[in-house]
Amino acid sequence: MATGRTHRPATRSRGIPEATVARLPLYLRALTALSERSVPTVSSEELAAAAGVNSAKLRKDFSYLGSYGTRGVGYDVEYLVYQISRELGLTQDWPVVIVGIGNLGAALANYGGFASRGFRVAALIDADPAMAGKPVAGIPVQHTDDLEKIIEDNGVSIGVIATPAGAAQQVCDRLVAAGVTSILNFAPTVLSVPDGVDVRKVDLSIELQILAFHEQRKAGEETAAGDGALPTAAPRGATADDSADQGPDGDVPAVMPA
Amino acid sequence: MATGRTHRPATRSRGIPEATVARLPLYLRALTALSERSVPTVSSEELAAAAGVNSAKLRKDFSYLGSYGTRGVGYDVEYLVYQISRELGLTQDWPVVIVGIGNLGAALANYGGFASRGFRVAALIDADPAMAGKPVAGIPVQHTDDLEKIIEDNGVSIGVIATPAGAAQQVCDRLVAAGVTSILNFAPTVLSVPDGVDVRKVDLSIELQILAFHEQRKAGEETAAGDGALPTAAPRGATADDSADQGPDGDVPAVMPA
DNA sequence: CCATCTTTGTGCACGCGTTCACAAAGACAT
DNA sequence: ATGTCTTTGTGAACGCGTGCACAAAGATGG
Known part of the structure; x- marks a missing residue:
């Protein structure tokens, strides 16, 4: 998971x-x-x-x-x-903000499972001025500038981060400073937060990599004889531009606007 | 997470x-x-x-x-x-199919982190005939009828399920029957699979509920004196229509088309 | 009221995962 | 070469989570 x-x-x-x-x-x-x-x-x-x-x-x-x-x-x-x-605390109402209304953020905003469990999308926030005012899932997107005010006005304590990785820590810091104490992070980054703040991470890329590991193991169960157990003269040279080379890879949690 | x-x-x-x-x-x-x-x-x-x-x-x-x-x-x-x-097996190419091209499925299809780690979106599959042929993230959506053929033709061993909960098990069964042995499930359901098949689950609703639990605990740290420790005459009557009542709640992983 | 049968609640043992703490290994300076 | 200093690799202890297996509890029927 x-x-x-x-x-x-x-x-x-x-x-x-x-x-x-x-x-x-x-x-x-x-x-x-x-x-x-x-x-x-x-x-x-x-x-x-x-x-x-x-x-x-x-x-x-x-x-x-x-x-x-x-x-x-x-x-x-x-x-x-x-x-x-x-x-679980579901008998009370939990206002939630979603920061980063890209492809994923929009999908989350539309998620029906929110309301039915006491979670209410109090606001959608994005850094793109062009998004401001545009309704997503019936809720107008607000600009990042107003983040602190939105948090305080709505008494939000749970924040969802669906921004690109580069913006995640900064958004996180602002959320925490404004009073958010629980964060659900979809950005592929390790967030550092002060004590008392809970962070949970959802990372598609990691899940797939774990599956790939097991998949490989299943596939190579009878193929492998005495393969790569020892570090004896491994191909150290041929590795440099093997997985890099294609720009800033996992910079976005699950696709941005386009 | x-x-x-x-x-x-x-x-x-x-x-x-x-x-x-x-x-x-x-x-x-x-x-x-x-x-x-x-x-x-x-x-x-x-x-x-x-x-x-x-x-x-x-x-x-x-x-x-x-x-x-x-x-x-x-x-x-x-x-x-x-x-x-x-x-991790990332030096080889892993063709992946995404089943259920709703809001979430589309977001996943656009996810940039796929390609950079050796994962390639081989096909997008949806049950809605109206979606067939429509390109999402540059890939034309194919109909569920062709699922088996798609899996076999592309040698797919990893499948991503982003359908509503009701369809998930059925899709899963078909994927497995066609040869998929690793599944990443976004639908809010417990999938049952035969031995040898790996399933990983991503469930937004569960993550939020876990955060709510901790949030509640933080909030009620000094408020609670001797609250609900004993089952002494708990309000059994007032519970019936407390959390239900609002239609089929978490039926979709993270929002459908609309 | 007693016997039987079902199902809960839990004591106990085991194994995985985490952390500490330190010895071994090597780089680097003299 | 020898000594010092840094950092790895790992043995050992500990704690959490899991699963077994069974006693206690209560329902149900006679």
Whole structure:
């Protein structure tokens, strides 16, 4: 997954392990589906299958939230939906700003999954003056100059960065200075932030590279005999302009306007 | 971050831990930047800072690849770029298909970071007949009917799913049947695949929910006294139509055409 | 009211990943 | 050549996360 925490080595926040927190949205999605089908209760086995985890893990995860199940029966779907929503903080409204309205930013702005989970796109921000005022997903784009004011006026604490890599750190700094304490970063850069600010990273390029690694391993499982294990006289010369040479490569998170 | 492996509990492929593999692209990016600035060598300390990890971890990671450093000096940038590229399988060409050319699919098709890492968009596929033939990012969209043929003709082994959730599993099954063995899934669903197929997941909604959790915890750090620790008579009634009620929520990965 | 059967909640062990801390290796100056 | 200084590579300890396996809890039927 294109995931990646930063900071806080593994602070088990109020007793709930990070790994469990990361799975709660998964459970919530499966439970919501059951709820829509008016299923009253579900066993750990069934829910685990729906969420793609094993049942022991699911039960342990739920045990961190409290004893919400009934032995011999299972879990009350509606009740669990409520408890998980509350635990994740989805019962309140989270205004979000998206900075960088290129191809990706626009796609994110149109994302329907925002509103249904308590996230509200409070503003779209872009550095291009030509974009200003132009509506994207029904929301007029505002200029970067007003970033601080927008953050403060709307009480925004979550920011999404979808700018080119070069602008990301600067945007990040301004967001943080204006009061944002959680950032979802789509730009292919490592952001540095002060303590107390959470950053999560989504990086398409990294995901593909990880897949390529496994793909290569699968392909070369029987081909490889005694290939490249030792650094014995590797082709050091033929490497220089092997992967570079084609301009500023991953400079944009997922394509800019054009 | 929006990451998430599936299958293979933690198979340390040929001795390289999964966690290390996930960081190699990060190192590669930092090294490429150094290479473009013509920096000849770099110490573990410097490179670690650039990649946002600590130096001990970086050194251990590199130790799985072999002894490529020089004590007292550091690592040869160009050489390391080559070694990591090779290890990740980026020295070869990876044809990729993107299925589901909505807002997100189009953004991905335009993503510049593809080509620069050995990934080539071999085809764009969509179920909408109206899209067929229409060029996106310079590539004509093809219809889902030809999916199998496209996969086989191009020798595609990596597929990207950017369809609505409802179509994802079906598309996945067809991709796998046609020979795809690595899938990057943007649809908010759990995909089930046979052994030997790798799936990585990117899920915006989940990332935001995780951020919301931490955000809530930060906000309620001093507010909370003895809040919701015990399941004592929780408001079970007032929960039913609290988060549902607004249609099929996260049905699309990151917005459809409109 | 008791027996049986289902399913939860969790104690325990194991393995992966991270970090510390240091010895070995080499560059560089004298 | 010898010594000093820098930086790597890694042994060892620790902590988190996972999964097994089972006891406790409660529903259900007689």
